[in-house]
Amino acid sequence: MDDRALAAPAGRPLGVYVHVPFCSVRCGYCDFNTYTADELGEGATRASYADTAILEIERAGRQLTQAPAVETVFFGGGTPTQLPSADLVRILDAIRRTFGLVDGIEVTTEANPDSVTPESLAVLREGGFTRISYGVQSAVPHVLATLERTHDPAGVPQAVRWAREAGFEQLSVDLIYGTPGESVDDWRTSLDQAIALEPDHVSAYALIVEDGTAFARKVRRGEVVLPDDDETADKYLLADEQLTAAGLGWYELSNWARDAAAQCRHNVLYWRSDDWIGIGPGAHSHVAGERWWNVKHPAAYAGRLIAGESPRHDGETIDASTAHTERVMLETRLRAGLRPELLGPRGRAAVAEIVARGLATREDGRLVLTRSGRLLADAIVRELVE
Template sequence: MPHAESPTPTTRGRALGVYVHVPFCSVRCGYCDFNTYTADELGEGATRASYADTAIGEIVASGPAGGGRPVETVFFGGGTPTQLPAGDLVRMLRAVDDSFGLLDGAEVTTEANPDSVTPQSLATLRAGGFNRISFGVQSAVPHVLATLERTHDPAGVPQAVRWAREAGFEQVSVDLIYGTPGESMDDWRTSLEQAVALEPDHVSAYALIVEQGTAFARKVRRGEVVMPDDDETADKYLLADDLLTEAGLGWYELSNWARDEAAQCRHNLLYWHSDDWFGIGPGAHSHVAGERWWNVKHPAAYAQRLAADGSARHDGESIDAATAHVERIMLETRLRSGLSVSALGDGARSQVPDLLDRDLVTLGDDRLVLTRTGRLLADAVVRQLVD
């Protein structure tokens, strides 16, 4: 696959990425509020067989708006991108390269469920330019997976990871969820220990959030399941940090740990640094040059809009300086690299001594960085800096 020349540091400017949304899942998990659909929820014009060609149409139409900047990261998310044939994912990636230009050494990720890949599909993806894969493992404990309505057998995860390594993927990431109702500390320790045993380059561990409008939220409201309290959730975060750190994975964002700097997810860092990205697919969001916009959500409407107008854009907004400032504080505070104190206003800077006294942050080289205690109270720290 041809690649664009790498820009010099003085000409690079804001990094550019592409997110490709694949809205298909074999089963819709009750806790999920992502824009995803099972096959029987979709009508004509939104089939898996036709999806790649539809998305390629949007990629081709979006390319000129990239302004000639090569793409540094591509991320296929969902849904489960690997519900589509590997060849279709490769065709979409090729369209990104043809329309935007891929930077030499670009990070190209696909999410995958452990039971949605084969040695053959992984080999096709790797040969087609994918170099990073993120497996949605969530838990290694069957009863926890059942509560989450995940369909894969945890016993098959090591095999999927081995296949990815054998196919030549440079980076393998594992996604975990903690705080599921009924999950004990021992259950969570088991999931962490089995994740570490996979020797991943990267681990994401997120607390389960009850999203309004989901089946899971309705169960909580009816008292059918009980969410853990904040102290238990904090203890599980600390356990994750302990075990992952002992395994040589360092935190670089509140919920993400990596083997080294090269293993950090460059695409997510692009989000956290408020760089630019184009979102492809139904419901996908874009953020370019101070403008944010998003596509129509339903896959059938998405396909129809593209066919009729050449654009699936639903709405958008301009990001003013005040909003950009608040978002910078919210996002960069989450990072181990921290937030520049000089970027704060006088009111926020006046809060720094209190945050230092309470051992919520450290300060060095003009960077405000959360302590371990501060990570547990990150939202409160952000509120103090924003207010």
């Protein structure tokens, strides 16, 4: 944020997202703000990163007035566990000192299965981390190779066991489907092995090829061929069938949880348009109808904070029309369903047709997508807001 004081609305949950931009290898499909070089300029090394992030946390604390205690913290990236566990704990401690943490807080870190040890996980758990999300992506070696992932799938059960032994309350597994060369049987294998890990939570996302990535260049050159939409839809349906049968219920289009306690509370905070502060290069924040984001490059980010300047790059005030569209889109994606009072006359008129086509049902007064409706969620949202 800039130098203006901003009052957090009373009664709204507050989360903190901490972006750690380091990876050992930059995967060809990834368009996140990540870097492999250990030295990116003064203040931007892994060794100094925690100190820089703490400067931003303290700055945010001075500028965000009347802030409630933080309910969720999420360390993402990149690979947060590229940093020493003690540094991640120091960042969490700075959030605790600056804002306070609610009792029973959810604190998540993403991790690659090959980026943790029993010792590093024990330090995280002792330091207050409650949840770990492993980027497994696939259990099939040739699919992982296409994705340029570094871990051996045979080592994933060990990493899961270590997290359980360290005492993490919740364990999540992230999967990707639709990789070029991945068959339906490959995807079934990944699902079976993920379920065998007995996770509390699974996220499964279709591979999206973003412009500017190495993957996009390979697609343009014809070096890799993406699956067609029908195959991708079949893989989503298979995931929902398998995960549901294993006792993991969907609560958002791409997320399944063992029960309500296993849902990712931080992501739910996003989906409900609550407030959060983003820490780190390129991180986005959303408080009191304002949205802003930091400069992307870690060296520029660090340089500003060390000079006592704001790392903010730009921002916007969210107008009523944008807020309404986002609210409809997000609620439509949730198992809890869309409140009909959010819809205008055209949206309310569209509901009956959407239900008649078998794409949604009415449950406790809300519009809830069916399995087939989830495949067409974006189109349904357009019907509801146009």
